[in-house]
Amino acid sequence: MINKKYKTVYSSIVPKGSIGTCVDVEDGVVLAARLEFENGESFWFMKRDLKEVAE
16 A cells, blocks of 8 residues: 555545555554645545555
């Protein structure tokens, strides 16, 4: 999951459809991932609220 790109599914703290790179995950079963965006911001998202983007 690390270094893969994901698109946000729902509007929350970033606009729907924003694409970020996974830079961190919770240990164990992956329920949440921290995405970093091109503008340098990073936020935690529930995995269910993300869709993987093909490279």
